[in-house]
Amino acid sequence: MSQTHELSIELAEKSLLGIMLVENYLISDSGLDSEHFTSQIHRNIFSCMQELASAGKTIDYITLMTMREPMELGGANYLAELSNFANTVKFDNYREILVAHWRERKKAFILQQAQQEAWTIDNIQKALDDIQGSDTEQNTSIMIDLVELGDTPYKKSAVRKGVTSGLSDLDKMLNGFQRKELTIVAARPSMGKTDTLDHFAMAAGWAGYLPIIFSLEMSRETLLNRLIAAAGNFNRLKMRNPYEHFSEEQKNNWLPTLTHLSNTKIEIDDRAGLTVAQIRASARKIIKANPNRQPIIFIDYLQIIRGANPKDNQTQIIGQISWDLKQMAKEFDCPVVCLSQLNRSVEARQDKRPMMSDLRDSGNIEQDADVIMFLYRDDYYDKESESKNMLEFIIAKHRNGPTGTVMAVYIKETGRLANVVWGQGGSK
Secondary structure, rough: OOOHHHHHHHHHHHHHHHHHHHHOOHHHHHOOOHOOOOOOHHHHHHHHHHHHOOOOOOHHHHHHOOOOOOOOOHHHHHHHHHHHHHHHHHHHHHHHHHHHHHHHHHHHHHHHHHHOOOOOOHHHHHHHHOHHHHHHHOOOHHHHHHHHHHOOOHOOOOOOEEEEEOOHHHHHHHOOOOOEEEEEEEOOOOOOOOHHHHHHHHHHHHOOOOOEEEEOHHHHHHHHHHHHHHOOOOOOOHHHOHHHHHHHHHHHHHHHHHHHOOOOOOOOOOOOOOHHHHHHHHHHHHHOOOOOOOOOEEOOOOOHHHOOOOOHHHHHHHHHHHHHHHHHHHHOOOEEEEEEEEEHHHHOOOOOOOOOEEEOOOOOOHOOOOOOOEEEEEEEHHOHHHOOOOOEEEEEOOOOOEEEEEEEEEEEOOEEEEEEOOOOOOOO
C-alpha cells in the first residue's frame, strides 16, 4: 500500500472522528466498530466514544481524556485538533472509504489464512461473504411475508395514508405523499410553485409531520413572509408595510397567525448552491434533533442544486441529482418533494398545459420520480379565462396510482391554496 493511500486513510479516519465529536449522534448511526480503524490510537478514541455514548454522556475531547491515559488517545492536543478535520457533508463518503479499506484488509488476512490452513473453497467463500457485513445483509425470502399476509381478506386493516397535501382532491389522487417516494412538482415561472410548496409544508406541519424546506433560491426572510401571508391570508403587497396598510383586524390577527404558523415546526435551510450530499447531511441532523416527528423534505428547486461533478453536462448532472434525491427518500424513509423548472417549449404551443417532454434538462427525472405533477393556471395566459384563481394539478406520472387532473383555488395576492369546494375567498 502506498504512503499516499495510507495518508488518505488516516485523514479519512481523523475526519470521521472529528465529525463524530461535533455530531455525537453519528457515533451510533455510523454502524462502525473500532476494528474498522487502522490506527490503534483511532481505535482507542472510537472505543471511548462508544462507551460514553452508551452511558448517555456528552462526547468531547475533555470527556474522552477522562477515559484513558492521554497518550493512548494521541494526547490532549491531538484530540482537540480532531474537530478541525470535521466535514459533515463528507461523512458518508469517508465512512465508505474506511469500510472498503477494512474489507480489503480482512480479505487479505482470510486468503493468507486459507492458504496456510488449506481451507475449502466453501469456507473461503463463507468467510468472504461474512466481511460484507450488515450493509449487504438482507432478508430475501418471501416466506415470512406470505405467512403474515395469510389472513388479510378476513380482517379490516387501515389504509396507509401518506403525508397530507392539504388539498382533499389531491390527497384522494395520491393518497398523500408516501414514504420513500420522490415527487417532482414542475411548472413554468409564475405558476405558483413556491406557494404550492409552502402550502404543502404548512399542511404537513399542522398534521404533525416535520417539514424541512431547502430554499436554494429564495432567502429565509422572503420565504417566511410568504408563509405568514398564506397562513394569515394577508395581502403580500400590504405586508411590505403592515404598519401603514393593515387594518386593525389584520393587526389583531398578526400574533395569532405567527403562533399558528409556529405550530408547523417548519425547518428552513436557505443556503444557496447546496449539493445533494449537503442537503442530506443537513436533513439528517434536523431529523435526529426531532425524533418524534416523521419528516417530509421539500426542495426549491432541482435545477439549482449543485452537481457533485462539475465536469458533467447539465443533463448528466440533473440525472445524477434526481437519482440521489430518490435514494435520499429511501434512506430517510420519508417523502421528498422537489420543485422543477420546465423548458420554454411550453410557450410555443397553443395549449400551454405542460407535458413530460417539457421537463428541463430532464435526464432521468421521468425514471427516478414516483410522482410527477405539473402546475397550470389558465388565467395567467388568458386574462378573460373562466378559470379565475384556479390552479390545475396535472398528475402526469404516478408509479403506484392513477393519473389525471385535480383543481385547487389559488389566490396569488396572498399565496394561499384551498380546496375548490370551500376556499374561494379572495385576499383581505
